[in-house]
Amino acid sequence: MLSGMKPTPVLAQAHEALRRADVDAGRAAPEAQRAVRRALAEKDDVAASVAERAWGRALLQTGDVDNAIRHLRHSVELAETTGSSELAGETRIPLAAALLQRGKPDDALRNIDDAVRILDGAGKARARAQRADLLHQIGRLDLAQAEYDSAVPLLRRAADLLNLQRTLVNRGILHTERHVFAAAEADLTEAGELARRLGRRLAVGIIAENLGFLETMRGDVPAALAHLSRAEDAIGALGGQLGPVFSDQAELLLSVGARSEAAEAAQRAVAAFKRERRRLLVPGARLLLAQAAALGGDWTNALGHAQRAHREFVAQQREEWAALAQLVVLKAQLASSRRTRISSEQVESMVATLTSASWPAAALEAHLAAARLALARGERERGRAHLRQAGAASRHGPAALRARGWFARATLAWDTGNLQASSRAVRAGLRILDEHAAALGATDLRARSAAHRSELSELGLKLALRSGKPAQVFEWAERGRASRLAHRPVRPPDDPELAVLLAELRATVAEIDRAGHSAPKLRSRQSALERRIRDRTRLYPGDGAHRPVTPVKLAELELGDRALVEFVQLNGALHALSLVDGRLRLRALGAAESVAGLVERLAFALRRLAQRTGVTRSREAALMLLEQAAEALDRFLFSGIPEIGERPLVLVPTGSLHSVPWSVLPSCAGRPVTVSPSATLWHSAAARRDGALGRVAVAAGPGLAGARDEARAVAALHGVTPLVDDAATVEAVLDAVATADVVHLAAHGRLAVDQPLFSDLRLHDGPLVVHDLERLERVPRTVVLASCDSGRSVVCTGDELLGLSAAFMASGTVQLIASVVPVPDAETLPLMVEFHRALAAGNSPAAALADAQKSLRGSGLEALVAAAGFGCFGAGH
Template identity: 55%
Template sequence: MTVVLDIAENAARLADLNPSTAVSAASEAVRRAERDGDSAAASIAERAWGHSLVQCGELDTAIRHLRKAVDHGLAADSDELVSEARIRLAYALILRGRPKPALAEIDIALNSVRGDALPRIRAQRGAILVEIGRLDEALADLDCAVPYLRRIDDRVGLARALVNRGIVHGWLHDFAAAVRDLRESGQVSSALGRGLAVGIVEQNLGFVAALRGHVPAALDHLARAEQTIAEHGGQLAAVLQDHGELLLSVGLTSEAREFAERAIGACQEEQRRLKIPELRLLLAQIAFLDGDWQRSLRQADLALRGFSRQQRAEWTALARLARYRAKIALGQGERISLALVATMVGTLAGSGWPAAEVEGRVVAAQVSFLRGRRGQGGEQLRQAALARSRGPAAIRARGWFAEARLREENGDPRGAAGAARAGLRVLDEHATALGATDLRVHSAAHRVELTELGLRTALRDGRPAGVLEWAERGRASRLLHRPVLPAEDPVLAGLLAQLRSVAAEISLGRPSPAHRQLTLERQIRDHCRLHPPQSGGPPVEPVRPHQLGAALGDRSLVEFVQWDGIMHALTLVDRRLRWRPLGPVSPIDGLIERLLFALHRLPRKGPAQPAAAALLADAARRLDDLLLGQLPELGDRPLVLVPTGVLHSMPWSVLPSCLGRPVTVSPSATLWCAVSGAPVRPGRTVVVAAGPGLPGARDEALAVAAIHGCAPMVDGTATVDGVLAALAGAEVAHLATHGSLVTDNPLFSSLRLADGPLIAYDLERLPRVPHTVILACCDGGRSVVRTGDELLGLSTTFMGRSAAQLIASVVPIPDAETAPLMIALHRGIAAGRPAPVALAEAQQEMRDRSLADLAAAAGFVSIGGE
């Protein structure tokens, strides 16, 4: 071998190991080969140069160098060199979004060589076919190539072929084969020292885990893949895309959108135009789940145009599916062509993508029903329903949805409800494997259509028991499933300590990198998502009316339900369950806005205060008439209220019929029944703590502690670790601190203590929390309401960790004015009154004192059980 040929071969090896540093070596090899007139060396060097640039994202320049590699190979009269160059050129062209010339190049290579080069070319053709979605053809090529590559001991080629075959197996849901191929590829690449290839294997193991619904494992693989690929100078667009698709699968739409947009930016920078329509399609799916159907339609149209230009039939069908879903949601389903829908379904049925086929058939059924073709719609649902017995949880649940819709169309409401229950069981069992709270909350988005179908059939049937069941199935399900926490987690504890340190520096006005807090929050969130629960038991079934009636005793229950713009109420009084519509939701929403505005203005003394008081009284009276005034059976009994939507932020004590009346608010009747009557440990250990910077908090804590005869944690003693330790051993807790609700990431909502914030993630580390918790702070009781009436915030974190009663404000309050209410409340609790009774009495006392005291007291509610 000549010196220049040896230099070119070294450049080729380096291009595969570390492409970011191989470009200079390849350019030097090209210069020397051209100087010496060595066409063979020049072809190898240009191929190395082009291959490096492909992996660094410079596709246009890479394609020019790979064409030069072909030309030099022809000049050297070497079919092998020409075919090797064409293999690389074809892959660059497919990434550039030019599948037709890519396949042309690979077919020329196939027809021009024989012998050992053939399996490598077949393997590359399989890789190209994977990218454009022709999975059966890809698998045939790869199945042919792999045995040959083993036989000739081409370990680099074998590792690449196994990755691509693993991807195909994953798409076809042959998960065991997929993992087997990918793990073997990783072992071969690791032995060869190909770190970048190992990172790509990790990425695809994450892709397969996501398809299986193994979310924590997928997150772990993708995190390692991103780190490894970045370390070796590889492209990150595909990892970002897989991460976005995974987050969408559990309903985390805002984070999924962030990853998709980052991936589009990376694709544009790396010139990977093939992937941009796929990411437009992902954005369309995200917008659809968010209910932004116009945006979903726009992104689907962009994806459709991109796939059509690239002549990718299967992906074009996926874009049409997204487009049709958005049009149906916008009320434009009758304009969709049945012929185009049939073509879409036929393409998806042959694509090897079972999830897409099921969804395509569901959409085809919707269009058929809208066009009056009941027979065609029924047949599509029958085909889609076959998926209920196979595949990952999401596909099986969608198959059950199709079965439920089919039974509903056939006039079998009981059968439809049964099928919907089966689909929910699949999803709920899957959700119990998602250890992180935010994953379980957001995954509820996939339950919506099933619960809506069940509620629709129950409302049509008119039986209150059925309406109660489906109202309960549609709300706050994750609070009923309390997973057992893992053992002490030193990594999480360290990250939380760092976050407190940074937050304390920021609060004191000290310079701190602005991104440091965001980085730590992301690390905490991602770390918690990696670990599934050790145990949690099966999902809890909705409470039955007779069980609920027995638990209520002399109380009255009202559960509010929204359906098709109408507010409904279920009442249970003296074991009799009733249901009635109350009226449109929009007037209720408007009155709550006016009421909250009035409460916000009420503490401000001056000429506007009487107007605020009059507005508050008027809005409260009218809301009382709309929400409770139509329910005479409630009488004057203590109330248990189960709100929905905006009613989660309702300050119930301001309604005339609730004045002085014990009112308990619960996210669900099932939860209330589960926690009511929870035993209180003997001794009623009380912990009282006050945080810094809150006027009156220290004096309030001293007064409350004196009522219970305990030592308060104030000033420097009210540290995060100290308060957490006290909470774990107490039965009653009073926390007078600044509270903060982080609406975009509620698990970072916090209570400010002496050494920094105590956040919701801190509470999740506790094995237990007190039976009764009082948050005497602004925003302590507010929660972010997610799809399916799932809640996130400090109050729901306390409930999720087994607090039976929580007293907190659901509206912003003037912090300095809460002390009189808290002292009156604790006197009642110390006298043995139940928390809702003590709160009602204290609020009535404050109402008689002044408008400022009324405003400070009005927002507090008793949440949970009794």
């Protein structure tokens, strides 16, 4: 109750609506509306002003900003009619907040300054707290910090717990942005306790969201995910505004390199802020879209989103945020070799603005971009000065920040010609990132986090290529690829909820299969279940036992009579390392772009040949295309490596070469070929190989022509009973996988490109997905996936792989036979029978596959195509 006001029943009703607006906004609005009508009927302008303020506050809490402003302005008008400047000042506090959300910072500042001038005591404390938040949001961070620090003790003295709680949240966010994490956690923890004491359930959800933001900045991804999951559930259940949650999710996903999911979350944030008419926050979410595009190398979209965000920030007079958007514009222009008209003076101003804002990560990236531009323009001293300033971040802060600091130091050493110092700095940065990745339990997050290693790895490889020493190139090529597969994935704990979700997913997919294409509700349910499974598995922390992988030394590679060829890509050029009889050679092959085109032609030709419906002329053209592309790719990759002779091959591909059906290349046809993501992983798998065949299990899934016959024929060779028809359930097959030494699975395989951990094998009661495999304590030494695309993987930055075949290898499978292209499923039986006959006779998997493929020559086009796509991955020999 304001001082000097005589209490009346309608005024008490208005104040009750005002109290409820901060606790239960949805119910407060109708109560405030009733109080307004009653007060106007009784000609009580004081009560009407308070009730209008309650109505406006309630609407603001639920996202109806325009109507909130209308009611709050009416409240001010009524207050001025009564002559009470105190009453008007109290309303100007939420009015300033609403105007800021509407994207009108000047109007907001005028109103809050009036409130601070008019009010005394507790009212002035509330007004200063609101001014702090307003200054914070428009980027005047030093002024905001001073206002927060003044307002908090005033609010404590006034025992205004509600506004103290709000202010502690806002100051906690500012501390987080400035990486003062201990102070941020203290403020947010106290705010959470106050919110629970006051019964503010929505505020508890918002505080969980900001704790998620804190853990994102600090680098604890599982903790951040847990907080944000709770926040989304709590805020969504209460009808609150989810835009900030989506924005924080995008920040988190960007921090681990999950660019497509980050872009999706950022797009949801943009849509939510537009829907809620919170125009102030739209450009920030748009900037996240730009950063997600940049992470994927989509510089055109990155530039477009960043330029639009920059225009919006300038219009809102948010200088620091405009500088941040300008930084992304500059990075996109530099990365895409676009001409930039930004002057050196403008760059220095941008760097100074971001540095004074106390945003450590943004300031570091600004120094790096400024250095790159200066060095490109020949301004060496200016560029080196920026690199020295960026390098200071290597000493403290979150892992990602320290790693970027080491990258700056490595770049500076490279530019000054100190190659040894540059190499040491690159190693230090990679070590930090690899240790940080060990804290991530989820397989996809570990794989995608390699995106943050790319610039460091590329600089290390650049150093090695400059040296001209093949051994150094080999070491850095190994450091930059597929290190995650050297560690077993973190096995989820026995989790009944995860088991239930996986069972529900199988049942839903089975229903979709029965319903065909007319099942939109079922597909929505499938997507929701997949998201819940993904989010739950990401909550599991890393086990801390993983350490950075040390690349295998050349002397440790026991190749015997085999030849190893490792392909390396840098700056659009492809190189090959060959190791034969202990001698390592390095050769430049040419543009990687031409290889990608040839690989795509091979896949296209095999897809056409796998279709039985094509006319004879079309199939003949596809066969000619296959032969021509295979010969061209073979010449490109192997013509300059005569030392491999007729030896069995161990191939380590990169980029698009992961999808090559190697057996169709003339240099590979008929000889044992093993494909491994890295020489280090081949060495590790080879050390675990066992000559004994052991226990064999065979299973066939539904809807695959010839799978049942193939399973029975393979099982007969080993004297076992196959799982077929309704016996081939997910549970039965998982039990076989967990106990067998060799498993043959003839089932439809699917690579889920957008969500590779939901890549699956179709069985009688639904799909067996990667998440199922990761729950097993062991997997077979040898796995045969006799179906289309089962060997293909999603290739992430750093040649990290995700998919079914990658899941088996990461979990301990030593050798895996699978196809990287579509095959005519009905024709695989002869190949698989010959392969297993040779395997049972004691041949190695690679040799058995080569012999089986050779035996089918002359057996017709279908048999040729069925055999062509299969390869041996892992150890193989």
